[in-house]
Amino acid sequence: MVVDDERTQLEFVGGFLSKAGFEVALMESAARALERFRKEPFDLVLTDQRMPDMSGLDLLKQCRAVDPEVAVIIMTAYGSIETAVSAMKEGAxxxxxxxxxxxxxxxxxxxxxxxxQLVRENTELREALLERHRIEGVIGESGQMQEVLDLVRRVAPSDATVLLRGESGTGKELIAKAIHYASPRRNGPLVKVNCAALPETLLESELFGHEKGAFTGAFAMRKGRFEIADKGTLFLDEIGDLPAHLQAKLLRVLQEKEFERVGSNRAITSDVRIITATHGDLEQLMRDGSFREDLYYRLNVVTIILPPLRERRQDLPALIDHFLRKFAEKNGKAIQGFSHEARDALLRYDYPGNVRELENLVERAIVLTRDDVIQPGELPLTIKETRAGTDDQTNLSAVVEGMERRMIVDALSAAGGVQTKAADSLGISERALRYKLRKYGLRDDK
Ligand SMILES: Nc1ncnc2c1ncn2[C@@H]1O[C@H](COP(=O)(O)OP(=O)(O)OP(=O)(O)O)[C@@H](O)[C@H]1O
Ligand SMILES: [Mg+2]
Incomplete structure (x- = not known):
């Protein structure tokens, strides 16, 4: 859209641009331009600054109120530097x-x-990222995972510190991402630090940054992850491995919201939400004196426990299908699925490596198979050797247990948490209900 109250100038610029291949609308007054702008989208507004009914700057503001992203170029009379400067200030x-x-x-x-185009691509990438890490993308139909996801939805909007616990491969990092991308900080950075991966001195400067010359090899100032995560989320993985001296420093950041770069005593503040994860036994580490109790209480404002896969076998079928689709697409193979025997073996197996192990198994099978139905031959020996018989029973009881657990949760919530009422409606004794609550980890400790 070209806007200018001088007809000759308007036609001169407009004619040139249409010859150059642009689709142009010519507007002789700012008011008319605005009216048209409200009705249809434009990529660019090229406007004169000095016009009788409205200045180019005012038109800029009005257009931006309609479409905050629209590009606006202001044409000023020669020599009026002030206008040019204020145009840029106003966001031209x-x-x-x-x-x-x-x-x-x-x-x-x-x-x-x-x-x-870059802005648009960036928005698209960001949306794809949001899409990929949506809570809804986390597979979990079991009661246990539904509870986890319910908790994730409730903590995501807050700034509460979250501690994720669970065996290796249970999905702690996946949940950390889901929390970040469901939180108001989703457009800020998600920064991860693995506390077990670096030696102590490097870890300190990784977390808090360092000044130039702080130690041998510190040739330039470097920002730490705490600073980089400003307005976003900092995910501290393997928190159980954080050395004592850094535990103290982390505790201070949590309490006072400030820290110093290594080699400096200037306090820096950073606005971060902290999520930590561990597969370790923090309680044992505290008893041994290698993990600070005060830090532990700061970190576990909300604890989310990811149950091992073998304790939520109801999730297996959906996970298998999910990974099957994912890797079939990635490898460009049209795969129908697993044969009966192969699927049975997958459903029977114990998965000490949890979801990650299952994911790797499915990927391996898809890469290896020459058939569109995957046979047991494509599975590693350990899995095929898991014995049948007893395992079918395990499978059945897992299903029954899943159902029982869900019925108990429903009955309890229908009874407003009153156990006698819930036991009544389930037709079992209160004592039996209490036993089952303990068994399923549903015990109310109040
Ligand atoms: N519920 C789930 N739905 C879909 N994918 C999952 C699920 N749980 C885990 N995964 C996938 O399994 C793999 C392992 O998960 P993740 O890395 O989050 O585990 P972790 O608990 O952080 O493990 P570790 O303690 O070893 O770091 C990832 O590829 C993740 O995407
Ligand atoms: Mg992890």
């Missing part, structure tokens, strides 16, 4: 001085087009 995409240099105009438009 660019400005040009009159008389117009048409070559220059084309260059500026091209520049706008390219940066807009």
């Amino acid at each position: 995409t660019d400005y040009l001085t009159k008389p117009l240099n048409l070559e220059e105009l084309l260059l500026r438009i091209e520049r706008v087009r390219r940066s807009h």
Whole structure:
């Protein structure tokens, strides 16, 4: 859209741009321009600054109120630097001085087009990322996982510190991502630090940064992960491995919201939400004196426990299908699924490596298979050797237990948490109910 109250100027610029291949709308007054702008989308508004009914800057503001992303280039009379400066301050995409240099105009438009394309691509990437890490993308039909996901939905909107616990491969990192991308911080960074991966001194400067010359090899100032995660989420993985001295420093950040770079005593603040994870036994570490109790209480404001896969076998079928689809697509293979025997073996197995092990198994089978139905031959020996018979029973009882657990949860919530009422409605004694609550980890400790 080209806006100018001088007809000759308008036609001069408009004619040039349409010859250059642009689709142009010519507007002789700002008011008319605005009216049209409200009705249809434009990629770029090129407007004169001085017009009788409204200034170009005012038009800029009004257009942005309609479409915050629209590019606006302001044309100012030669020599009026102030207008150019305020145009940029008011958020104009660019400005040009009159008389117009048409070559220059084309260059500026091209520049706008390219940066807009980048913005759009960036938005698309971000949306894809959000999509990929949506809570709904976490597979889990079992009662245990439904409870986990319910907790995730409740903590995500807050800034509460979350401690994720569970065996290796149970999905702690996946849940950390789901929390971040469901939180108001989703457009900020999600920064991960593995506390077990680095030696103590490096870990300290990784977390808190360092000044130039702070230690041998510190040739330049470096920001730490705490600073980089500002306005976002910091995910501290393997928190049980954090050395004592850094535990103290982390505790201080949590309490006072400030820290110093290594080699400096200037306090820095950073606005971060902290999520930590561990597969370790923190209680044991506290008893041994290698994990601070005060830090533990700061970190486990909300604890989410990811149950091992063998304790939620109801999730197996959906997970198998999920990974089957994922890796069939990735490998460009049209795979129908597993044969009966192969599927049975997968359903029987214990998965000491949890979901990650299952994921790797499915990927391996899909890569290896020459058939569109995967046979037991494509599975590793350990799985095929899991004995049948007793295992069918395990399978059945797992299903029954899952159902029983869900009925208990439902009955309890229908009874408003009153155990006698819940036991009544389930037709079991209160004592039996209490036993089952303990068995399923549903015990109310109040
Ligand atoms: N419920 C689930 N739905 C879909 N994918 C899952 C689920 N749980 C785990 N995964 C996948 O399994 C793999 C392992 O999960 P993740 O890395 O989150 O585990 P972890 O608990 O952090 O393990 P570790 O303690 O070894 O770091 C990942 O590829 C993850 O995407
Ligand atoms: Mg992990």
